[in-house]
Structures are given as C-alpha cells and as structure tokens.
Amino acid sequence: MRLLRITLLVLVGVVGLTELALRMNGYEPGVLINKFVPVDTIVPENRFKSDSLGVISYDTSCHCLPPGYMLNQQGYRSYVDFNDSVLDSLRATKKIVLALGDSYTEGCCANPIDSSFIDLLNQSASDYYILNFGVGSSNPVHYENILNRYLDVIKPDLVLVNFYLGNDVLRADIKAPANIPQTFIIRDFSWLSSTVPPFYQKEIGQTNFKNHIQAYDFYIKHFTLFHEDVNWFEQLLTQSVLASRAYLAAKNGYAVLSWMMKGNTLGDDVDRTRVILLRMKARCDTENINIHFSLIPSPKHVKKQTDLKAKFDELFQHLDCSNPETSNFTIADFDGEKTSNHYINSGHLKHSLYLNKQLNRLLIDTNEEVLLE
Numbered sequence: 001m002r003l004l005r006i007t008l009l010v011l012v013g014v015v016g017l018t019e020l021a022l023r024m025n026g027y028e029p030g031v032l033i034n035k036f037v038p039v040d041t042i043v044p045e046n047r048f049k050s051d052s053l054g055v056i057s058y059d060t061s062c063h064c065l066p067p068g069y070m071l072n073q074q075g076y077r078s079y080v081d082f083n084d085s086v087l088d089s090l091r092a093t094k095k096i097v098l099a100l101g102d103s104y105t106e107g108c109c110a111n112p113i114d115s116s117f118i119d120l121l122n123q124s125a126s127d128y129y130i131l132n133f134g135v136g137s138s139n140p141v142h143y144e145n146i147l148n149r150y151l152d153v154i155k156p157d158l159v160l161v162n163f164y165l166g167n168d169v170l171r172a173d174i175k176a177p178a179n180i181p182q183t184f185i186i187r188d189f190s191w192l193s194s195t196v197p198p199f200y201q202k203e204i205g206q207t208n209f210k211n212h213i214q215a216y217d218f219y220i221k222h223f224t225l226f227h228e229d230v231n232w233f234e235q236l237l238t239q240s241v242l243a244s245r246a247y248l249a250a251k252n253g254y255a256v257l258s259w260m261m262k263g264n265t266l267g268d269d270v271d272r273t274r275v276i277l278l279r280m281k282a283r284c285d286t287e288n289i290n291i292h293f294s295l296i297p298s299p300k301h302v303k304k305q306t307d308l309k310a311k312f313d314e315l316f317q318h319l320d321c322s323n324p325e326t327s328n329f330t331i332a333d334f335d336g337e338k339t340s341n342h343y344i345n346s347g348h349l350k351h352s353l354y355l356n357k358q359l360n361r362l363l364i365d366t367n368e369e370v371l372l373e
Contacts, residue, residue, distance in 0.1 A: 018242055019240060019241055019242050022241040022242060023241055027241045027245070028241065029238055029239060029240055029241045029244050030224055030225045030226055030237070030238035030244045031223065031224045031225070031226070031244070031245075031248070032223045032224070032245060032248040032249060032252065033223060035189065035190040036189075036190060036219050036220070036223045036224050037189075037224075038189075038220055038224065038226045039186065039187075039188050039189045042186055042189075042212070042213065042216055043186065043187040043188070044184065044185065044186055044187075044212045045062065045064040045185040045186070045187055046059045046061070046062050046064075046185075047059060047062050047064055047065065047136075047183070047185050048135065048136075048137075048181035048182060048183050048185075049075065049181050050176070050177075050178065050179050050180050050181045050182070051178070051179065052178045052179060053145065053149060053178065054145050054176035054177055054178050054180075055142075055145045055146055055149045055176075056135050056138060056142050056145070056146070056176070056181060056182055057074060057075030057076055057135065058071050058075045058076065058077070058135065059075065060073070060075050064185070066113065067112075067113075068112050068113040068114065069113060076131075076132060076133050076134075076135070077106055077107060077113075077132050077134065078131060078132050080131075082131055082150070082153070082154060087154065087155075090129050094125075094126070094127060094128050094129045095127060095128045095129075095157035095158070095363045096128070096129055096131065096154065096155075096156045096157050096158075097128055097129065097130040097131065097156055097157065097158045097159075097160050097359065097363075098131050098133065098147075098150065098151070098154050098156035098158070098159045098160065099118060099130045099131060099132055099133055099134065099160045099161075099162060100133050100134070100143040100146055100147060100159070100160070100161045100162065101133075101134040101138075101143070101161065101162030101163070101164065101296075102134060102135065102136060102137065102138045102139065102162075102164050102168065103134070103135075103136035103137065103342060104134070104162060104164050104296050104342060104343065105118065105132060105133075105134025105162040106132070106134035106135060106136050107119060107132075107134070107348075108136060108342045108343075109335050109342040109343070109344060110343070110344070110345055110348045111344070111345065115345045115348055115349075116343075116348050117343070117348045117349075117351040117352040117355060118130050118132050118134070118352075120348065120349065120352040121352050121355060121356055121359070124356075125356065125359070127360070127363060127364055128157070128158075128359055128363050130160070131154060131156070133146050133150070134162065135182075136183070137182055137183040137191065137193070138182055139167070139168055139170060139174060139182075140163075140168055140170065140273055140276045140277065140280075141170070141174040141175070141176050141276065142176055142182060143161060143276075143280065144276050144279060144280050144283075145176050147159065147280055147283060147284075148283060151283065151284070151287060151289070152287070155287075155289075156289060157289070157290075157363060158289070158290050158291075158292060158359075158362055158363060159280075159284050159289060159290070159291040159292070160291075160292055160294060160359075161277075161280065161291065161292070161293045161294065162294050162296055163293050163294065163295050163296065164296045164298070165295055165296060165297055165298050165301060165308065165312065166296075166298030166299075166300070166301075166339040166340075167298075167339055168273070169268040169269070169270065169273050169315065170268075170269050170272050170273045170276075171266060171267060171268060171269060172195070172198040172266070172269070173198070173207075173272065174195055175195065175207045175208055177207075177208050180194050180208050180209075180210065180211075181194060182194055182195075184209070184211070184212035184215050184216075185212075186212055186216055189216065190219075192209075192212070192215040192216065192219060193215075194208045194209050194215065195207065195208055195209075196208060196209060196218070198259065198264065198266070199255045199256045199258070199259035199260075199264070199266070200218075200222065200255060204218070222251075222252065223248060223252070224248070225237060225238045225244055225247075225248070226238070234247070270314055270315050273315060274314075274315055277293065277315075277316070277319060278319075281319060290320065290362065291320065292320045292321070292322070292358070292362055293316055293319055293320065293321040293322075294321075294322055294323070294355060294358060295308055295312065295316075295321065295322070295323035295324075296351070297323070297324065297326050297329065298339055299331055299334045299336065299337045299338065299339070299341050300337070300339065301326055302326050302329045302330065302331055302333070302334070303331050303337060305326050305327060306326055307326075308323040308326060309323060320362075322358050324350070324351060324354035324355075325354075328350055328354070329347060329350060332346070333346045333347030333350060334347055
C-alpha cells in the first residue's frame, strides 16, 4: 500500500510538472494546436483569390500583404504586368521564363523582398527575365491550373517549376474549385486551407470549405473544446493543457484511423503528384515549350544533408530536373527548421546562384540535358 501511494504521488508530480512545463512554454488549454485559440471577432484577410476556372492569385485589393510587395494587374508579385506590350518589349532583348511555385518562389522570407532568388536573378541576368507566378501555400494542383491558364498567353521560352520538397508532394487529393482560394486567413487566428481534411470529407460532405466562416467553425468544433456542443466532461478538460490535448488528439486520431481502415493512406503520394507533373509536361510539349523542374530543399533535407537526387528519383524520373546540393546550404540559411520555414537572404542568394547556372544551361546552352534516369 505504501508503494502504491508513493507511485501515485510520483505520477501526480510528473503530471503536474508536465502541465506546468507546457504552460510555461506557451501551450494553451482546450485546443489541439495553439493557433486555433478562438477569436472574439472573425476578421478575414483576403490575401488570395480564385477565378471561375480555379486559377489562384493574390487579391490586388488586399492591404494585408507584407511590406514591399508589388502586385501586377494579374495578381502576381511582379514589377511588370503580364500583357502583350510588356512581353513583346521583354522578348526583344531577353528570353522569357514562366516560373511556378509556392511561397519560396513568391519570395518569402527575404528581407527586403527584392532579395528573393527570382528578384536577384532578374536584377542580374541579361539573357532572360523571369515572370513570377509564385503564390504562397499553393501546390502542384495550382501550378497546373496557372500553367493551363497562362501558357498560351505568355508563350514563354521555358516553364520553370520550383518544386518545394517539404510539402509539394501531395498527401491527399486536392481540388481547386472555382472562386474558392486555396487558403483563408483570419486575423489573429490562423491560415486555413480551403481543403477539408480528407478524413473528415465524408462527414462534411464536401472536399472544400466554401468560405472562411465554414473553415473557422470546422476547426473550432474539431480541434478545440470551445464550441457550443461541448459536454460537461469536455468543459472540465479545458482546465488542463495535458488532458485537453490528449483528448483532442485521441478524438482526431480515431477519425484518421477509421479513414485509413477503409483503405486510405495519409502520407506523401508520389504517384498522385507525378501524374500532375507529367500532365504539365504533356501540356508544354503540345506547344514545343521546355519545362524544367527545379527542386527546393526543405530545412529537414539540409539538416540531414539528404541526397535529393536519390530520394526523389521515382517522382522525377525522365523529367527534366535539377537540384542544388544540400551541402551548399546550412540550417542557418532558413528562418527555422520546420517544413513551413523558408530561406532567409543567404538561402535565397545561394539558390539564385544554383538556378542561374541551370537557366543559362537551359536557355543559352541548349545542347546539354539533365534528366533523372
């Protein structure tokens, strides 16, 4: 009996210390993820938009963009408009590159923004000019949509797909419905993907949230204990970080497990992603335009010094592809070690040096080819 009491006291002490440590490190009770702490007033920041064809861009009426951002009339981060007169003027002296990608391509998180790798290349290159179609939080589904919308308009000499290896390999079936941006932003709350988590799509009855309100309500209901349907037991759990997070993790884990038991998987889907990349190549082939896939390493790949060519051989096999050597980077070239982190100025500079060599090879010395075979 004495041993049991001692064991219980030790257990209570460990739980108490864990609770204290979590609170001291900023963890909030009643939520699974800190950024999902409810807000009193829902204020949307309409940073992104989508047209009737599901083609995404930035909302030119938004006043919530970071300092230094210059959007053109098409809604992309560029100092020039992508129209016939500008393109004809550029084409008279330079070759034109249509660049697709996510926030890395957009330029995050260079400071100032014109220190990003595409800006650095446009400032220094005399033989080519890059049209930046990078949009934060996008993925290959959106790259393909933008390509299909603008390939005939731009008629570039090269399509450059800046593929971020941290999260561009799709983990689920992504849709790009008309007039629904890929991301909703709520001030003082979070960035929310418009894609319903796949393990909840059957329950919700749709693949995408229709608006920011629906997305907010969903995440409050499923990832917090601060909604009108909580019972007395769940209300009690909101007093503890450890208890509420364990409960919410188990609740959502059950949803994931039930979904996976029906034959679904939650992980990098090389086949699904590769199908999109091959369609993009086929689209360019119909116009006799070269398409090149330039890989961007994640902080994790740099930290582990991953051999990118070997690791991603299956995904890019027989596609024109290149990657910088991870040995040329350090973790200090990023603003953190998470998948969501980005190059800082030193990373952008190193990436621009690598990419300049590739673009010179592809646009100037066209006799060379680099294929993953």
